[in-house]
Amino acid sequence: MKNIIFCKRCLYSSNHPLGITFDKDGICSGCKIHEEKDKLDWRHRFNKLKKLTNRYRSKSRKNYDCIIPVSGGGDSYFITHVVKNILKLNPLLVSNNKYFNTEIGIKNLTNLRIKFDADILMQNLNLNSVKKVTKYSLTEFGNIYWPIIAGQTVYPVQIASKYKIPLIIWGAHQGIEQVGMFSHLNNVEMSRRYREDHDLFGVDAKELVNIKSNLNDEDIFNYIYPDDNTINSIGVRGIYLGNFLRWDPTIQHMLMVKKFKYRTSKFNRTFDVYDHVDCFNYMNIHDLLKLYKHGYSKVTDHACREIRHGRISRDKAIELVKSYEQKKVLHLKQFASWLQIDLKSLNFLLDQFKNKKFWDQKNIKSWQFKGLSNYIVNNKNQKKLKNKSILYFFKSRNKDQNNQNSNYIIFGKGI
Numbered sequence: 001m002k003n004i005i006f007c008k009r010c011l012y013s014s015n016h017p018l019g020i021t022f023d024k025d026g027i028c029s030g031c032k033i034h035e036e037k038d039k040l041d042w043r044h045r046f047n048k049l050k051k052l053t054n055r056y057r058s059k060s061r062k063n064y065d066c067i068i069p070v071s072g073g074g075d076s077y078f079i080t081h082v083v084k085n086i087l088k089l090n091p092l093l094v095s096n097n098k099y100f101n102t103e104i105g106i107k108n109l110t111n112l113r114i115k116f117d118a119d120i121l122m123q124n125l126n127l128n129s130v131k132k133v134t135k136y137s138l139t140e141f142g143n144i145y146w147p148i149i150a151g152q153t154v155y156p157v158q159i160a161s162k163y164k165i166p167l168i169i170w171g172a173h174q175g176i177e178q179v180g181m182f183s184h185l186n187n188v189e190m191s192r193r194y195r196e197d198h199d200l201f202g203v204d205a206k207e208l209v210n211i212k213s214n215l216n217d218e219d220i221f222n223y224i225y226p227d228d229n230t231i232n233s234i235g236v237r238g239i240y241l242g243n244f245l246r247w248d249p250t251i252q253h254m255l256m257v258k259k260f261k262y263r264t265s266k267f268n269r270t271f272d273v274y275d276h277v278d279c280f281n282y283m284n285i286h287d288l289l290k291l292y293k294h295g296y297s298k299v300t301d302h303a304c305r306e307i308r309h310g311r312i313s314r315d316k317a318i319e320l321v322k323s324y325e326q327k328k329v330l331h332l333k334q335f336a337s338w339l340q341i342d343l344k345s346l347n348f349l350l351d352q353f354k355n356k357k358f359w360d361q362k363n364i365k366s367w368q369f370k371g372l373s374n375y376i377v378n379n380k381n382q383k384k385l386k387n388k389s390i391l392y393f394f395k396s397r398n399k400d401q402n403n404q405n406s407n408y409i410i411f412g413k414g415i
């Protein structure tokens with residue numbers, strides 16, 4: 001492939017969809033910004049966080065101090081732990097039902113509420129609308145996660161406005177973690193612009209209502225960000241914990257498993273056992289679409305993160321990516337039946353998103369993958385790591401439920 005540059009330290013390339021730059025030594029902006037984690041005075045930064053959050057404590061004690069967006073996976077436990085047990089704030093947890101719930105995810109969410117003795121608000125959007133929007137975003141943009149991300153990024157802001165709780169606390173900023181879009185020193189906060197440009201892939205909810213889509217205002221109003229007047233009158237702001245403490249999701253998750261019994265799961269398509277355990281589709285059909293469109297999948301993100309934290313060598317990371325990225329995708333049948341289309345049509349639809357840059361069509365049935373991992377070369381003169389085996393960090397002790405064929409766990413409205 002012409003003009004493609006790979007980072008000499010991690011596995012990201014100049015093709016990264018969030019945008020990436022390289023220094024004169026061939027190290028990417030994500031790796032450079034990661035170096036700040038070992039240089040910054042985190043004690044000082046955490047004190048800044050304490051001061052900042054103190055200002056939002058409810059004086060009357062008749063309201064919550066802040067909002068934490070949570071799910072049955074991801075960093076929900078760690079954020080709640082920091083906010084509740086270390087900062088001693090009284091948070092309101094909010095969660096948008098994504099409908100592709102696994103049993104592990106629901107158990108994690110229930111356990112979170114109990115272990116942290118916190119109140120939680122759940123949003124269950126009208127299922128018919130969710131299906132319509134999902135079908136449209138899949139057909140048009142090759143994305144099944146648009147309504148989920150739109151819902152989970154806007155719901156906390158709506159609740160902040162409605163309940164007059166101005167402070168929203170998120171985990172890490174993806175743009176900082178993956179590609180070093182900003183320095184930790186920029187103290188970047190949640191913004192409408194980043195949400196639209198990156199979280200939602202440049203697609204605004206209002207654009208979904210058009211002649212082709214068969215969607216109307218009722219289907220999409222819950223995905224629309226509150227207007228500036230509403231946000232400013234309450235003073236809503238969203239901060240990222242990753243700017244105030246040294247963010248390391250793997251170690252954080254291991255701590256959450258030990259302390260609060262966070263449940264983990266093996267996956268077919270990556271070695272990580274902590275991320276997205278609450279969803280049947282994120283590490284399957286959603287990950288497949290990533291591979292189709294961008295030529296790499298989530299295992300590359302996990303591998304890059306582990307290289308940067310010094311737990312695996314670049315060679316080992318390449319080996320892991322190659323062994324996982326083309327593994328079987330599970331739960332396609334369930335998704336097709338949820339969307340009320342047959343499996344053949346779903347597969348046909350998915351094939352439309354194979355980017356010709358990364359996929360060669362031999363004949364009607366056979367494709368050849370020539371994704372990014374085919375072009376990465378091992379670096380000579382790499383320092384050897386004498387670390388514990390990667391298995392030490394990524395062992396799931398829970399019964400492997402997410403890889404079994406079972407139905408989405410239903411709660412709230414509909415099926």
Ligand SMILES: [Zn+2]
Pocket residue numbers: 007008009010011012027028029030031032
């Ligand atoms: Zn890099």
